[in-house]
Amino acid sequence: GQNIDQPTEMTATEGAIVQINCTYQTSGFNGLFWYQQHAGEAPTFLSYNVLDGLEEKGRFSSFLSRSKGYSYLLLKELQMKDSASYLCAVRDQDYQLIWGAGTKLIIKP
Amino acid sequence: IAGITQAPTSQILAAGRRMTLRCTQDMRHNAMYWYRQDLGLGLRLIHYSNTAGTTGKGEVPDGYSVSRANTDDFPLTLASAVPSQTSVYFCANSVDGTDTQYFGPGTRLTVL
Numbered sequence A: 001g002q003n004i005d006q007p008t009e010m011t012a013t014e015g016a017i018v019q020i021n022c023t024y025q026t027s028g029f030n031g032l033f034w035y036q037q038h039a040g041e042a043p044t045f046l047s048y049n050v051l052d053g054l055e056e057k058g059r060f061s062s063f064l065s066r067s068k069g070y071s072y073l074l075l076k077e078l079q080m081k082d083s084a085s086y087l088c089a090v091r092d093q094d095y096q097l098i099w100g101a102g103t104k105l106i107i108k109p
Numbered sequence B: 001i002a003g004i005t006q007a008p009t010s011q012i013l014a015a016g017r018r019m020t021l022r023c024t025q026d027m028r029h030n031a032m033y034w035y036r037q038d039l040g041l042g043l044r045l046i047h048y049s050n051t052a053g054t055t056g057k058g059e060v061p062d063g064y065s066v067s068r069a070n071t072d073d074f075p076l077t078l079a080s081a082v083p084s085q086t087s088v089y090f091c092a093n094s095v096d097g098t099d100t101q102y103f104g105p106g107t108r109l110t111v112l
Helices: none
Strands: A003-005 A009-013 A018-025 A032-037 A044-049 A053-057 A060-065 A070-075 A084-091 A097-099 A103-108 B004-007 B010-013 B019-025 B031-037 B044-049 B064-066 B076-078 B087-094 B107-111
Touching: A003 A084, A009 A018, A018 A032, A018 A084, A018 A103, A032 A060, A032 A070, A044 A053, A044 A060, A044 A070, A070 A084, B004 B087, B019 B031, B019 B087, B019 B107, B044 B064
Parallel strands: A009 A103, B010 B107
Antiparallel strands: A003 A018, A018 A070, A032 A044, A032 A084, A053 A060, A060 A070, A084 A097, A084 A103, B004 B019, B019 B076, B031 B044, B031 B087, B064 B076, B087 B107
């Protein structure tokens, strides 16, 4: 079966750095997405990786290793507004998105 | 620009009733999707449409139907609601079936 694993919850301090991991086993691979979802709101797109390596976008970076079935989202200079759930999703061989359950990130002052 | 709108925002429904969740886009994207989101689970695809006039089944299609008469509208119908269909429903779109997906604000549905 297809599976996306990410930690259920993480806690970090304002101003610090946090890394949210995602491992996947899917039927084929056509890219990996990270979305941010604030409580009670819709998911919003953060990043996309299809090749191995690091993609940097401001305070957020996303890394992919296809051989290891592994990705991480790195958030720097954490702000209180970064408190949200972070969703990892992999596009499989049929171009369907397979979603992880999300990681709830709690930022403490 | 509204992007994707969904209606209603929330609804409480008696079991056995028929319900249609509306989704409208002003982005003219070809592909549209319906997901449900339940606590502790990832988003699960119910139905999708890669272009107007075509639809396909996702991971959890049973009890749901969709239509895509034009590019902008993609309604989701529950023919006879059951309590297990209590969930938050998100409509999404993408330029085509291979592009990034963008989400509407969601509909919170409770079936009693």
